[in-house]
Amino acid sequence: MVVLSSSSSLIIKPDCPTKCGEIPISYPFGIGAGCYLDDWYAVNCRLSKPFLASINLELLNISLEANTILVNHPVFNTCVSTGDYKESANLENSPFFFSDTGNVLLGRGCYLLVYINHNETYAGCFCSCLIKGDATACLGNNCCHSTIPPFLQFFNASAEVTTEKPDIVKQCKLVFVVQEEWIVRKKWNPGNSKAVPVVLDWGIHYSSFHRLNTSTSRCNDFANSTSTNATLANKSFSTSTTASNSLVYKCNCKGGFQGNPFILQGCQGVAIGFPSLLLVLLGAWRLHIIIKRRKDIKLKDKYFKRNGGSLLQQLTSSDGNVNRSKLFNSKELDKATDHFNVDRILGRGGQGTVYKGMLADGKIIAVKKPKAIDERKIEEFINEVAILSQINHRNVVKLLGCCLETEVPLLVYEFIPNGTLYQYLHAQNEEFPLTWERRLQIAVEVAGALSYLHSSASLPIYHRDVKSANILLDDKYRAKVADFGTSRSIDIDQTHVTTKVQGTFGYLDPEYFRSSQFTDKSDVYSFGVVLLELLTGQKPIISIGLEEGKSLVNHFMDSMQEDNLFDILDPQVKQLGKKEEIVTIANLANSCLNMNGKKRPMMKEVAMVLEGIQTSSQKDNGNVQQDYEEAEHERIEITECWDVVSTSTG
Known part of the structure; x- marks a missing residue:
């Protein structure tokens, strides 16, 4: 181990252990006092196995180049009594994060909704059970997987059975985050394992850089810089800022050097020894540029x-x-x-x-x-x-x-400049309050856009992720439907598309969960949730009050059944909206959220009803209900009773 100079605020002992068992331990991690940068990187060696003391997880590997570590992390498994572990290791305020590129969320079971959540950040998938037996690939049958959110430092794991069959309810339920490479080797089945390998991204807190004294490391540039964070991010260094309250930087050796960037002279490379080599190296550099350009092309x-x-x-x-x-x-x-x-x-x-x-x-x-x-x-x-x-x-x-x-x-x-509908609904903006007329206008515009995609495009297009966060507002606060990353087009004679379940909790069609078949009526269901947001100002998964954690759909249905609709309305809606219009839109949302997709209206029918309400709203007599009933009688028949209680998708 290299000793830092006396000018440094940290002296590394020369006799620091470099291994625990077969696992190499590299600085800033270390075993014993004086062998690590600070307490976050202290390693305890127990029975030839290294444990990261700050988070109490077994350490399997350290990568300085990728700025990752591999640790053993518990599995939530209802079939193993000691494995009933629903919370992750707590990495909050640490320099460690669950890697969203190196890990996946994995669930095993039949008719099982598995997900993780933390601070309203969700990730999950649905396991069907169409074929019996253990599959060797996780394709949604008895097993499913999903990406996880970036910068995640803590989460709760959940597994919910979506059927009442006794044999299914008693099944083993597994949900865990795991290294993506591991699932290939294990064929997606952890067996009775109590822990699995998980990749953690890591870096150095900005406050710790003054303790590093390196000569060829990029970390040295950070430590000696007096620039602002924004300027640091603009430099051509290997930096990474996180979503946590503290800045964390990833450090690498400069181009042409390799080794450990955290210690004095830890990055070694080629240097010019004699002036006579200057012209040769200059020519080599120019040749390198030419070759690089050709390679780039x-x-x-x-x-x-x-x-x-x-x-x-x-x-x-x-x-x-x-x-x-x-x-x-x-x-x-x-x-x-x-x-x-x-x-x-x-x-x-x-x-x-x-x-x-x-x-x-x-x-x-x-x-x-x-x-x-x-x-x-x-x-x-x-x-x-x-x-x-x-x-x-x-x-x-x-x-x-x-x-x-x-x-x-x-x-x-x-580019759409004025943010998302979600921001205006759930982070009230005094400069642009969402009046009843604006809410109605947005509903009309979004319904018209979805109707166009379903019925008027050259091929029908299903959006598959309709939500208020994907509705943008332009410079005149007109609604714009965005984010077609999961959209699908289908042939005109098709009725559905079968896919891995994707979408956002609180908006997903329960029928889509059960069948993995996405139809135009699945978009209708999601739009129904947006209508509830416009009416109530609540999030799809309620985050405040006595109903915290309950889905907005269930809360709405309970209120409708108890004739308490006006108790859950947003104050702006209750104060400025006409009672007849509110009731009509609530009934329309009720139809859109029918558990039976075939009983939901088509988007073009929803758009026609909303346009009728808007037109009637602009008339002096305000006879909205009569106009709506006439339009409904002449053009569509959509109002259905909610005959099955919805289950929470969150």
Whole structure:
């Protein structure tokens, strides 16, 4: 172990152990006093097994290059008495995070909804039981898996059976976060394991950098910098800021060096020894640049072909409705987003990260950078891009094009400046209060957009993630339906699409949960939840009061049955809305949320009813109920009683 100079505030002992059993221990981690940076990285060696003392988990591996560690983490297993462990290790305020790229959420059981949650951040999936026996691949039958949210430091695990069959209720239920590579080796089955390997991302708290004294490490640049955090993030260093209250940085050796960046002279590389070598090295550097440019060109071409560029070109040349200029190059998007600067991030989601950008002509855009895309689904992705690029509706966020020259395809959308409906509903904005007229206008616009997608697009398109967070408001506060990352188009003669269950808790159609078959009526159900948000101002999973943790749908249904609708309304709605209009929209939401999808109205019928309410609202006589009943009698028949009590999807 290298000893730091006396000018440093930390002296590393020269006789620090470098292994515990067969596991190498590298600084800033260490065994014994004076061998680690601070208490977060202290390692206890027990019976030749290392344990990270700060979080009390067995340490399986340390990667300085990737800034990850591998630990053994408990499994929630109802069949093992000692494994009934519903809470994760608590990493809050630590420099450790459950890796969203190295782990997945895994569940096993029949007719089982499994999920984890923390501070209203959810991730989960549904296990059906269509085929008996143990599968060797986790494809939704008796087993399911899902991604986890980024920057997660604590969660609760839950497993809910969605049937009342006694033999299913008594089944073993498993839910756990696990290293993605491990599930391939174990064929998705942990057996009676009490713990499984989990990947943790880690870094160094900014407050600890003054204790490092390195010469070739990038950490040294951080430690000696007096710049602001934003400036640090803009430097070409390997930095990573987290969503926690503290800044955490990931450190690597500079280009051309390798080793341990946390100790003095820990990064070793080639240096110029004699002036006579200068010209040779300069020539080698120039040759390196030329070779690198050629490799970049070849790599872009490789990505373009792999990401379906040839197929998209065929589609654009054969279809006059698709503009070939919709293919952006990686250089212009990199420049537009300031190299995908963290300061340009508009939002993060399960599908990827969205950045704000500006093109050379001054046009403001939103660039979506997906996490990953399955190469087997590239053709499906390209077909979706071609279809979505043809959508031209005033209340749908327009897809301007895509870039296929990068490892994962980038999607380019028009920029919508005024945030999401979710923000205005659940974080009241005094500058723009959501009056009853505005709520009704937004409902009309969203319903019209979904009706267009279902019934008027060249091929029917199911959105599959309708929620208030995916409804944006433009500069005139008009609604724009966004985020088609999970959308699917279908042939006109199809009635549904069978997929792995995806979506957002609180909005998901229970019928879709049971069958894995998504129909246009599944979008109708999700829109019904949005109507409830507009009426009540409550979140899909209620987070305050006596009903905390209960689904908004169940709360609404109970209130309807008890004739207490007006007790759960948002004060703005109760004060400014007309009673007849409120009751009519509540009945419409009731129809949209019917447990039987066939009894729900079509989106075009929902849009017609809402437009009728809006038109009637603008008349002086205000006879909304009469106009609605006449329109319903003439055009549609949608009002159904809620004949089955909904179960919570959260």
